[in-house]
Amino acid sequence: MAEIEIDGAPADPARLAALGLLNYGHFTTLRVEAGGVRGLALHLDRLVRDCRVLFAAELDRAAIRERIRAVLPADGAPVIVRVTVYDPALGLERPAAPATPALLVTTRPAATVEPAPLRVRTVTHRRELPEVKHVGLFGLVHHRRVAQLAGYDDVLLIDGDGLVAEGATWNVGFLAGDRLVRPDGPSLPGVTEALLAGAYGGPQSREPVRTADLARFDAAFALNAGGGLRPLAAVDGTAFDPAHPLLAELRAAYLRIAADAV
Numbered sequence: 001m002a003e004i005e006i007d008g009a010p011a012d013p014a015r016l017a018a019l020g021l022l023n024y025g026h027f028t029t030l031r032v033e034a035g036g037v038r039g040l041a042l043h044l045d046r047l048v049r050d051c052r053v054l055f056a057a058e059l060d061r062a063a064i065r066e067r068i069r070a071v072l073p074a075d076g077a078p079v080i081v082r083v084t085v086y087d088p089a090l091g092l093e094r095p096a097a098p099a100t101p102a103l104l105v106t107t108r109p110a111a112t113v114e115p116a117p118l119r120v121r122t123v124t125h126r127r128e129l130p131e132v133k134h135v136g137l138f139g140l141v142h143h144r145r146v147a148q149l150a151g152y153d154d155v156l157l158i159d160g161d162g163l164v165a166e167g168a169t170w171n172v173g174f175l176a177g178d179r180l181v182r183p184d185g186p187s188l189p190g191v192t193e194a195l196l197a198g199a200y201g202g203p204q205s206r207e208p209v210r211t212a213d214l215a216r217f218d219a220a221f222a223l224n225a226g227g228g229l230r231p232l233a234a235v236d237g238t239a240f241d242p243a244h245p246l247l248a249e250l251r252a253a254y255l256r257i258a259a260d261a262v
Contacts, residue, residue: 003071003105003106003107004016004104004105004106005067005070005071005104005105005106006088006102006103006104006105007067007102007103008066008067008070008103011104014088015088015102016104018086018087018088018089018090019084019086019088019104019135021092022086022090022091022092022095023135023136024054024086024087024090024095024135025054025084025085025086025087025101025134025135026047026050026051026053026054026084026085026086026132026133026134026135027047027082027083027084027085027133027134027135028043028046028047028082028083028133028191028225029080029081029082029224029225029226030043030068030080030081030082030083030225031078031079031080031081031110031225031226031228032068032072032078032079032080032081032110032262033076033078033110033259034076034259035069035072035076035261035262036259036260036261036262037259037260037262038191038192038195038225038254038257038258038259038260039191039192039194039195039225039257039260040065040259040260040261040262041260042191042194042195043083043191043225044061044064044065046133046189046191047059047064047083047085048061050085050132050133050134051085051101053129053132054085054132054134055085055087055099055101056099057099057100057101059085059101063103064083064103065262067083067103067105068081068083068105068262069262070105071105071106071107072107072262073107077109077110078109078110078112079107079108079109079110080107080108080109080110080226081105081106081107082105082106082107083103083104083105084103084104084105084106084135085101085102085103085104086101086102086104086135087099087100087101087102088102110226111226111227115227115230117230117231117232117233117242118153118154118222118230118231118232118233119151119152119153119232119233119234120147120152120153120154120155120156120167120232120234120235121147121150121152121155121156121235121236122155122156122157122158122162122164122211122235122236123143123147123155123156123157123158124157124158124159124160125139125140125143125155125157125158126157126159126165126186127139127140127157127166127188130165130166130186130187130188131186131188131189132188133188137169140155140168140169141168143155143168144168154167154168154170154222155167155168156168156172156235157185157187158185158210158211159185161210162210162211162212163183163185163208163209163210164183164185164209164210164211165183165185165186165187166183166185166187166188167222169224170190170222170223170224170227170230171187171188171190171192171193171222171223171224172220172221172222172223172232173193173196173220173221173223174209174214174217174219174220174221175217175218175219175220175221175244175246175247176216176217176218177218178202178203178246179202179203179204179205180196180197180200180202180203180204180205180250181204181205181206181207181209181217182197182204182205182206182207183206183207183208183209184206184207184208184209185208185209190223190224191225192223192224192225192228192229192254193223195254195257196223196229196250196253196254199253199254199256199257200250200253201253211235211236214235214236214238215238217240218240218241218244218246219231219232219240219241219242219244219246219247220232220235220240221247221250228251228254228255229247229250229251229254231243231244231247
């Protein structure tokens with residue numbers, strides 16, 4: 001059963017509505033299994049860092065962990081936990097007022113089967129403050145919706161020169177032989193991306209990747225905390241091998257990363 005709490009109490013409708021009306025805040029999403037999270041410290045670091053950027057306020061890491069523990073299922077079943085930081089009292093007219101951020105913590109069941117490869121198309125779009133995982137998702141959801149109506153699964157963001165940045169809600173990686181290539185376009189520093197980079201023992205690089213270059217890669221994949229590593233079957237008209245053997249090695253390397261107890 002899904003849980004929704006604000007600062008450890010059942011979500012009050014008025015405080016919850018404030019987030020939708022102002023839509024100013026940030027979040028992180030974690031997959032929790034048996035009380036453990038891969039890269040927990042990185043998720044906490046993100047929340048603390050982004051809170052300083054958006055609210056000039058400090059978050060208590062211990063309080064965040066306490067709030068997460070409070071919503072976990074007793075049987076240890078895998079869930080997706082989203083921790084959203086926002087100020088219910090902040091108004092549209094005076095967003096520069098001193099902020100007292102609240103923690104909105106929600107859960108939903110985590111997928112337990114491996115998802116199908118994604119077919120994506122490119123779209124020229126850049127998130128505002130791409131280094132922050134903020135709640136301003138309108139552009140991403142709109143582009144995803146339009147792509148799905150056109151028969152695709154999702155979108156890959158590029159700039160006007162075809163420089164690849166990131167997926168709608170995921171980082172992207174490519175394989176050229178045994179080299180793991182991560183595009184250096186403006187994007188969110190992903191927790192799963194960082195964990196995989198540390199776990200992979202082969203050659204890797206961060207470099208410009210343009211849509212005109214995609215045919216030189218053997219495989220491509222999406223990365224986020226909710227789904228781990230998910231192969232890309234195609235980007236626009238460029239097909240990739242979703243069963244490339246190195247993808248299985250990368251997924252196994254990621255799954256071997258020890259989870260940290262919340």
